[in-house]
Amino acid sequence: MRLVVLRCDAPSISDFSVAPVPPEVHDLPTIPARRDLRVIDDAAFDVLPVDPTPSLDDIAKQPDVAHLGTPQFAPQKPERPLRIVVIGSDAALSAVLTRLMRADNMWAEIGFVPQGESIAATSWALPSDPQEALNFALTQPVRPVPLIRDDAAVAVAGAATITNWDNAEITGEIIVDDHVQIRHEASAKIPRRGIFGARLVPMLDAPGIAAVTMDTPLPGAVPSRGLFPRKSGTVIAQSLSTGRALQAGGLSLRVQVDGTSRKRPVERVTFYRHLRDLQIVRP
Structure with a gap:
């Protein structure tokens, strides 16, 4: 070795x-x-x-x-x-x-x-x-x-998120395989609970991606306007969906992989399972 x-x-x-x-x-x-x-x-x-x-x-x-x-x-x-x-x-x-x-x-x-x-x-x-x-x-x-990787060829170790660039509610659509995870238009005023994006994590088995909807902004994110939720980054438990790929499209999206954000907002992004598996040491 x-x-x-x-x-x-x-x-x-x-x-x-x-x-x-x-x-x-x-x-x-x-x-x-x-x-x-x-x-x-x-x-x-x-x-x-x-x-x-x-x-x-x-x-x-x-x-x-x-x-x-x-x-x-x-x-x-x-x-x-x-x-x-x-x-x-x-x-x-x-x-x-x-x-x-x-x-x-x-x-x-x-x-x-x-x-x-x-x-x-x-x-x-x-x-x-x-x-x-x-x-x-x-x-x-x-x-x-x-x-799991994104269309910019960045591998996900722990988790990735898709949110609004300015930490407001998301306007757009997120689909996991053929399931609509999010289809939403942001409110004029930021609510305490709303639709702020999706969080995904790699699974241990097929199909590969598990995603949930976030009903508050990410931890530490400060909305550009409106109300501030006391606890950020919470998810809607019933929103869990799994699949091989996740596609998102919308206005001014922020993509973060393991806490590192892309430098510019995007209008679309795709995450999907790579053709080779990760050979990780684990129990």
């Missing part, structure tokens, strides 16, 4: 004594950029310089959708497996997964050691104690899950 540890602004995590092989430890920024992640590009090429399995184009041309059913172990079987352990936030993990996805290296094994509150760690039932989580990430086997 080749073991690469990415410490994303987490220098205090340093006990790798249970690792099966000596790890390569790299200290990176809180949210690593593409240039910071060249190390995993190099490691993947060193372990598997030529991928003998069908390409993404080949998979997309297949007449069935077997690749979108129950998550599968990666078909690539390098003689020396590559495991990448990310120590950091959900946003840091998203950056790493995005880089691996864009380079088509999703066959790499991924361990995650959350720092602070983590939706991804909760979804995967990872240990809450940092050292316990590290030991788990270093030694335990993978269990594949769907990888």
Whole structure:
């Protein structure tokens, strides 16, 4: 095994004594950029310089959708497996997964050691104690899950949201597969409870996406006008829907993935299940 540890602004995590092989430890920024992640590009090429399995184009041309059913172990079987352990936030993990996805290296094994509150760690039932989580990430086997991405090729680690750019009610439509999640026109005055957007999380199994409707703004978001709800980011429990893809269209939409917002508002966005599954270390 080749073991690469990415410490994303987490220098205090340093006990790798249970690792099966000596790890390569790299200290990176809180949210690593593409240039910071060249190390995993190099490691993947060193372990598997030529991928003998069908390409993404080949998979997309297949007449069935077997690749979108129950998550599968990666078909690539390098003689020396590559495991990448990310120590950091959900946003840091998203950056790493995005880089691996864009380079088509999703066959790499991924361990995650959350720092602070983590939706991804909760979804995967990872240990809450940092050292316990590290030991788990270093030694335990993978269990594949769907990888969810958006149309800008950004991978979702924990959660994504679609809201109004100015934190008002949303005007637009959000559809999960063929189910209308939201079809709404914003009120002139911001209500305490309304339709403020949708939140999605990756599932552990097919179809891949679980989405709910938010009836207040996101935590910390300040509406540009009208009333301020006392508690923000709450969801309408009965609104849960699941599917392989989520499409949204509307006026001045804000798209956030793991807390990181796109730089500009959009009129449409799509999230969908990637053709390759995430090889994550989890219980």
